[in-house]
Amino acid sequence: MNATLPGSRVPVGKALSREPVLSVSNLTTSFLTDGAWRTVVSNVSFDVAPGETVAIVGESGSGKSVTSLSIMRLLARNSSRIDGRVVLNGKELLSLSDKEMRQVRGNDAAMIFQEPMTSLNPIFTVGRQISEALTCHSDIGKAQARAETIRLLEKVRIPNAASRFDDYPHQFSGGMRQRVMIAMALASRPRLLIADEPTTALDVTIQGQILDLIKVLQEEEGMAVLFITHDMGVVAEIADRTIVMYKGQAVETGKTADIFHNGQHPYTRALLSAVPRLGSMKGHKWPLRFPAVDMATGQRSKPDEVAGTVDRSTTPILTVKNLSTRFDIHGGIFGRKLGAVHAVENVSFDLFQGETLALVGESGCGKSTTGRSIMRLVQPNAGKIDLDGRDVLNLDTSRLRDLRRNIQMIFQDPFASLNPRMTIGATVSEPIVEHGLGTRTQAREKAADLLDRVGLSADMMGRYPHEFSGGQRQRICIARALALDPKIIVADESVSALDVSIKAQVCNLLMDLQQSLRLAFLFISHDMAVVERVSHRVAVMYLGEIVEIGPRELVFGNPQHPYTRKLMAAVPVPDPSRRGIRRNLAADELKSPIRPVGYIAPERIFREVGAGHLVRIEEASA
CATH class of the missing domain: 3.40.50.300 (P-loop containing nucleotide triphosphate hydrolases)
Structure with a gap:
């Protein structure tokens, strides 16, 4: 052959x-x-x-x-x-x-970069950009370049490649944009x-x-x-x-295989020790701290189980019922409403004091919009949010401002959420002063104490955000979130962009603070291995809806919904023996949550497969 x-x-x-x-x-x-x-x-x-x-x-x-x-x-x-x-x-x-x-x-030689949107020109179609890579390096005509571009798009599994030739980068999802970058890289073989x-x-x-x-x-x-x-x-x-x-x-x-099984350098062993492994929580009922790893020596401490239980016989500190958030789409000459993005659809859950509920799913599933809706950073269309006995959706601006003392948010990108012109001392002090909880002197004293609590020091208060590493900036954001003594923290992909050792440190910090302050966390993430480690309960979201929810050990130990299984099957496993394995995941993207005017969501039916473990019955779906 x-x-x-x-x-x-x-x-x-x-x-x-x-x-x-x-x-x-x-x-x-x-x-x-x-x-x-x-x-x-x-x-x-x-x-x-x-x-x-x-x-x-x-x-x-x-x-x-x-x-x-x-x-x-x-x-x-x-x-x-x-x-x-x-x-x-x-x-x-x-x-x-x-x-x-x-x-x-x-x-x-060709190169693929981490962020395709910074590598693709937003004013040119993807077909033109790939064709340009072909015509620059070979003597072919426009028709040939178009045919070869379509072949490349098909090769990288872009559905309906011919019809997407004239689409712009913003019309593709993140995964599809990365495929376009691969197609461009392969253009000249x-x-x-x-x-x-x-x-x-x-x-x-x-x-x-x-x-x-x-x-x-x-x-x-x-x-x-x-x-x-x-x-x-x-x-x-x-x-x-x-x-x-x-x-x-x-x-x-x-x-x-030798590096993984018999790594010699301390830093190699430290890197491997810091990797969260899916399935490592089997047999543990409560969250576990990540092992402390010395990146210079590779020495690893034994993880400590987080003490204490969550009493679910008490009143939840947060109750969300039938929450729906939609974003209208307008078009045409008169700007008529053509439909709506059903970002969150009929979502319900409770959150108890001292508990971590993880919302997991892919980009576009509605998990971040759920967090923002609860804080009323975006306005929900329907539902009820009860936070510590108060109806969040019916509060006026003044009362909502007061309510936000009880719920704070940590964002994924700390550098984008910190003011580059403010010192970190001023950044952490500002919420205390703005809410009238103390004088500027008292606010600075509390800020110094908070920075110390998150593993920084008071003598850093005069520095600016650019003078810190990514992990340190995330600690600053945590200190700022704690400044108002909240009862709930919404952590929106707060560790996704961090190195493994820094990710472990920040997760341990969050769990330690939860234990000492009885904080409740709404932990939004797509990192299944981290979610398994830090959460008490898990809710899996797909197309704006919860499809599976339950105690962490049941959801991870006995996933029932096909989408939950798909998420878990896709997690890379740090085992070189799997090198030849193909996951054979479908090359489709998350389906669109856009619905036409007048769309009514079908009634959803859940079945209980374990104590508090609920799964949506797909046969009831429209």
């Missing part, structure tokens, strides 16, 4: 050459800072063979992304310096002119694909689809892949070999 797959350069069954596609030797990258050169990547060396996937792993600041940008020569020339050797297909890249390097990018955190911001099901897609395309095209990530679960499932980076240096290199 020596047939060639359609659109592929690699004959099936033909052995690939083991001559490296990419060879990096003593790569050293420095940046000009305050008049002096500061080295951020030091003497990194590795090869990538045809058809091989090499992963570079490490936390933020380890130098992994700078390594990939140095290889592609995408760093600013006037403020960066790259030394060493980078050989791609026999070409020494560091000695090429800018014009020659432009021919290499896209032709011999490069020998090397560099994927820089391509799945970090994606939901677990979309992430699973992208990983499967890269594996399939690699097999068909025989590409070498350099995969940059901090997710050890992703590394285990996709990489042949792994390079662990720490403070700009490659501290350990080897086969992925």
